[in-house]
Amino acid sequence: KSYTVQLHLLYFLEKKYELGYHHLKAGFARPVIVHRAILGSLERMIAVLTEQCGGKWPFWLSPKQLVLCPVSAYYKDVAEKIAARLRLEGYTVNTDESDQTLAKKVRNAQIQYYNFVGVIGEEEVKAGVIDVRDCEKNTRIGKLTIPQLCKFFESLKPPKSNVEVEIHEHDDSHLKLNEELQEKMFLEGNGYAVGKRDFDEFAKIKDIDPALQNLIRWHKYMTHLTKKDEVPEKAEQVEQKQE
Incomplete structure (x- = not known):
């Protein structure tokens, strides 16, 4: 068996380091030190993998x-x-x-x-x-x-987890939107006026990479619009305003 996760309860080191805390009663009490290593050290992980694979790495x-x-x-x-x-x-x-x-x-x-x-x-x-x-x-x-x-x-590569797939799809969609907004102010039509697509994409977006400045600029403006209740009720109203 190989162990990488460690959880130790130390009952003696608190005296060595003179650790204490105020108790409900008068005086100090000695704490129990909880020493944990959830993933273990890098060296330990490599050693475990080497032993498990026997040198024949996937x-x-x-x-x-x-x-x-x-x-x-x-x-x-x-x-x-x-x-x-x-x-x-x-x-x-x-x-x-x-x-x-x-x-x-x-x-x-x-x-x-x-x-x-x-x-x-x-x-x-x-x-x-x-x-x-x-x-x-x-x-x-x-x-x-x-x-x-x-x-x-x-x-031969292992299949991606659902979380990894979702992250990559999320990043790719943001990158495409950022590139599109490089020469446009909005996503709808020619980019000169806000439209239904802008509000649809705005509703989907949660976290944005700080490096995507075009998308951040657009998102700030869309946030301002939604706070002022300027969201059109129907797509037809947006098209009429653009005309």
């Missing part, structure tokens, strides 16, 4: 996601270019440019707990693909193009 958390193994020195440059491309996508990719045999390179990748190994040779270069193998299962995934490989890696 792909989304692994520091060794993929190693590219060129079959000969002739394909080293190609392997490095592919590695650089995958790094831009956010993946941890290394290349094995040693002079060892391909079988030895694959074996080394397994010993070093890489998640996947990619083989690059003449056939792969001509077809524009990478021969990908699963190091842990010792099975062949297949020959994938870079977009296909990125899509495969993306599928």
